[in-house]
Amino acid sequence: MKVDQATNILITGATDGIGLLLAHLYLAQGANVVITGRRDAKAVEQVIPKDAIYIQANQEHPQITADLITKAMTEIGWDHCDLAILNAGNGHVCNPLQENPEAIRDTLNVNLVAPILIARTLVRFLDKAHHGKLVFIGSTSHKGAAKFASYAASKAGLHGFARSLREEWHHRITVLIIHPGPTATGMHAKAGFDAGAMKRLFFDPDYVARTIVASIHKGASPVSIGVFARIKQALSLRKNPVSAGDI
Amino acid sequence: MNILITGAVAGLGRALCEKLLDEGHNIIAIDINKDGLEELKKQRGDLLDVIQVDLTISDAVSRLIETLAKGTRFDLVVLNAGINATGNFEENPGEAYRRLLTINTETPIIMASAMIGGNMMETGGTVVFVSSLSHATGYPGASVYAASKDAIATYASSIRRACARMNINILTIFPGPIKTDHAARHAPKGADAERRMAPNRLAFLVLNAVSQRKHDLYPGVIAKLTNVAGRLLPAFLTRLMRRIVFEKLDKPTY
Ligand SMILES: NC(=O)c1ccc[n+]([C@@H]2O[C@H](COP(=O)([O-])OP(=O)(O)OC[C@H]3O[C@@H](n4cnc5c(N)ncnc54)[C@H](OP(=O)(O)O)[C@@H]3O)[C@@H](O)[C@H]2O)c1
Numbered sequence: 001m002k003v004d005q006a007t008n009i010l011i012t013g014a015t016d017g018i019g020l021l022l023a024h025l026y027l028a029q030g031a032n033v034v035i036t037g038r039r040d041a042k043a044v045e046q047v048i049p050k051d052a053i054y055i056q057a058n059q060e061h062p063q064i065t066a067d068l069i070t071k072a073m074t075e076i077g078w079d080h081c082d083l084a085i086l087n088a089g090n091g092h093v094c095n096p097l098q099e100n101p102e103a104i105r106d107t108l109n110v111n112l113v114a115p116i117l118i119a120r121t122l123v124r125f126l127d128k129a130h131h132g133k134l135v136f137i138g139s140t141s142h143k144g145a146a147k148f149a150s151y152a153a154s155k156a157g158l159h160g161f162a163r164s165l166r167e168e169w170h171h172r173i174t175v176l177i178i179h180p181g182p183t184a185t186g187m188h189a190k191a192g193f194d195a196g197a198m199k200r201l202f203f204d205p206d207y208v209a210r211t212i213v214a215s216i217h218k219g220a221s222p223v224s225i226g227v228f229a230r231i232k233q234a235l236s237l238r239k240n241p242v243s244a245g246d247i
Numbered sequence: 248m249n250i251l252i253t254g255a256v257a258g259l260g261r262a263l264c265e266k267l268l269d270e271g272h273n274i275i276a277i278d279i280n281k282d283g284l285e286e287l288k289k290q291r292g293d294l295l296d297v298i299q300v301d302l303t304i305s306d307a308v309s310r311l312i313e314t315l316a317k318g319t320r321f322d323l324v325v326l327n328a329g330i331n332a333t334g335n336f337e338e339n340p341g342e343a344y345r346r347l348l349t350i351n352t353e354t355p356i357i358m359a360s361a362m363i364g365g366n367m368m369e370t371g372g373t374v375v376f377v378s379s380l381s382h383a384t385g386y387p388g389a390s391v392y393a394a395s396k397d398a399i400a401t402y403a404s405s406i407r408r409a410c411a412r413m414n415i416n417i418l419t420i421f422p423g424p425i426k427t428d429h430a431a432r433h434a435p436k437g438a439d440a441e442r443r444m445a446p447n448r449l450a451f452l453v454l455n456a457v458s459q460r461k462h463d464l465y466p467g468v469i470a471k472l473t474n475v476a477g478r479l480l481p482a483f484l485t486r487l488m489r490r491i492v493f494e495k496l497d498k499p500t501y
Contacts, residue, residue, distance in 0.1 A: 063341050096406040097364035101357050105305060112398065113348050116391055123337040144404040150356055153402035157352060160397030164390035165336055167485045168493055
């Protein structure tokens with residue numbers, strides 16, 4: 001689908017990292033972009049793109065977040081949403097048996113409960129789009145990760161949710177899940193993890209964002225940005241995976 | 248053995264409870280159903296303690312853990328309590344999904360992590376997580392349930408190694424439909440109840456897997472074959488589930 005001035009895109013967690021890069025990419029294509037984040041509008045003023053509309057909605061409170069997003073979309077006059085990328089995420093790194101209950105609950109609320117409840121309230125906006133797309137950002141750790149047990153669980157939950165919902169909404173709304181591998185954003189530091197020398201092996205966030213845009217365009221699911229993507233990147237077979245002007 | 252079972256009044260939890268009491272073990276049975284717990288206590292008396300808790304409420308779970316921490320250590324913990332929500336995804340209330348994700352995912356994670364990390368397990372003990380055969384097939388018409396059960400399966404496999412170092416085994420079970428009121432309420436129209444596995448049979452298979460210190464249990468031949476099929480043809484199986492389940496559900500149920 002061509003992106004034009006009537007294309008409405010929602011990206012959650014777009015005040016940093018992959019989400020922020022995605023917002024820039026879609027704005028450059030001419031779309032209307034609404035972004036969300038947990039921080040106060042003042043605090044992110046300098047960070048976020050000027051043309052994006054910002055909603056402060058902390059996903060530690062899933063239902064409130066879902067309601068804030070649809071309320072704001074209605075207020076700015078959106079009757080439809082062509083593409084929603086539910087990207088916001090956090091994690092806490094620790095020995096799996098010393099995870100503190102508050103951290104577990106935060107991780108599950110932000111990464112799993114909130115995207116599910118947001119998807120539920122977004123249905124009516126996605127239904128009104130010509131071919132609405134709903135995209136979840138998972139993680140290659142959805143198959144299990146000892147140092148991020150509840151994070152991995154939350155991403156596995158998203159994977160299972162997307163798999164079943166994609167079938168349920170077949171021919172109605174395209175549901176996708178994309179699993180990035182380790183990416184050099186601020187996420188690891190925020191999670192209390194020092195990747196050290198490993199960090200050199202991480203994906204370039206810009207590459208990941210462009211690969212996500214290309215995957216959304218193709219519509220296949222699930223997609224992992226893992227070892228194969230890594231080899232392709234090293235060989236530079238695909239410098240620029242974005243097909244500009246499409247979603 | 249000292250044993251903890253959540254969701255002990257009906258279905259698999261009940262069957263496990265009765266079998267283990269017959270074998271003379273001490274059990275703490277947890278459920279939301281007060282009458283059911285009292286009846287169980289009246290019938291099976293002295294080896295059994297019952298605690299009524301709503302496991303969809305985070306604070307109640309935290310208080311439960313504090314209470315359990317004061318007692319003896321457990322040899323076997325079965326985190327079995329769970330609920331479903333079926334129908335078109337968007338037609339069930341958000342609160343139903345919040346409750347489902349709490350009791351099916353958050354609560355077992357919080358309990359396991361507190362009990363293993365907090366030294367409430369006996370060395371050589373086992374923690375059982377109840378996932379679902381939907382882990383192999385997907386479950387259109389119950390996408391949030393599918394999410395909750397995939398999440399718990401991945402949590403279990405993530406902590407397994409760290410637990411093994413403490414000589415605690417983690418067993419995840421992936422049962423298909425069980426012959427319970429819960430399954431009947433959420434089943435598609437025209438489904439054959441006779442093909443669901445009897446809770447007693449499942450309890451037997453689970454206890455075998457516990458004593459053999461297995462990691463995963465797909466109970467019964469059908470579940471084993473379905474798991475293999477799900478690995479080979481995941482998208483096809485989810486499409487099949489759409490036909491046999493989702494298209495035959497007639498109303499939202501939670
Ligand atoms: N980086 C990786 O290696 C990696 C690998 C696989 C998957 N992922 C996934 O990719 C997505 C983006 O991650 P990233 O690497 O870009 O991380 P990031 O740079 O930390 O960005 C995460 C975004 O989510 C926001 N956020 C965090 N907690 C939130 C909350 N409670 N409510 C609302 N927004 C919240 C952050 O806000 P602030 O700006 O205030 O922090 C930020 O905008 C996440 O879902 C992550 O799990 C990342």
